Amino acid sequence: MSFDLTPLYRSTVGFDRLFEMLDDAARAESWPPYNVAKAGEDHYRVAMAVAGFSDSEIQVVQQGNTLVVSGQKHPEPEGAEVLHRGIATRAFKQTFKLADHVTVTSAVLGNGLLTIELKREVPEALKPRRIEIAAPGSKSPLQDNTQQPLIAIAKAA
Structure with a gap:
């Protein structure tokens, strides 16, 4: 099943990246088969069925927000005659947007x-942080840049 997005390209502005992702998804190769699972709050797992491939024939590369998994089989040894090929040995390249x-x-x-x-x-700098709300007329903790000892504050009160 495929969708023609051409009319949407003509009538929208600024959605180029979204349409590009939809086009990529429609063209994506589904081999080798894979699962994507959420393994915890911030943990994820991709499992790919790569029977017949060794670790030296597979590359896993993360570049920015893109994960590329590719495989290339080494040539068959000389003299080996395969009578039936049921295990796929074709090269593959699977890309995941992170x-x-x-x-x-x-x-x-x-x-x-x-x-x-x-x-x-x-990163901590990008996590939400709670902002203390000050009473009217009092100095906000965010505005007070001076570090006063606790004893000095108690005497002033």
Whole structure:
């Protein structure tokens, strides 16, 4: 199933990135099969079925907000005649768009599954912080840049 987004391109402004993502999703190759799971509050897991590939034939690269997983099989040894090929050995490249502050923490290949662990770590400076509300006429803690000892404050009161 495919959708023609051409009329939307003509009647909208500023949605280029959204349409690009929709086009990419429509063209995306679904091989090798994979699962994306939320493993915790800020933990995610991508599991890809890559039977027949060794760790030296797979590359996992994160560049900015893009995770690229690619695989290229080494040539078959000379003299090996395959009578039936049921395990795919074609090269692949799978691209995942990551949210801001998501990084790969590990990649493990075992039992034909490549498991990539991801974690979202928002820097402290970007996390929401609670702002104290001051009473009318009093000095806001955000406005008071001087550090006074607690004893001096108690004497002034």
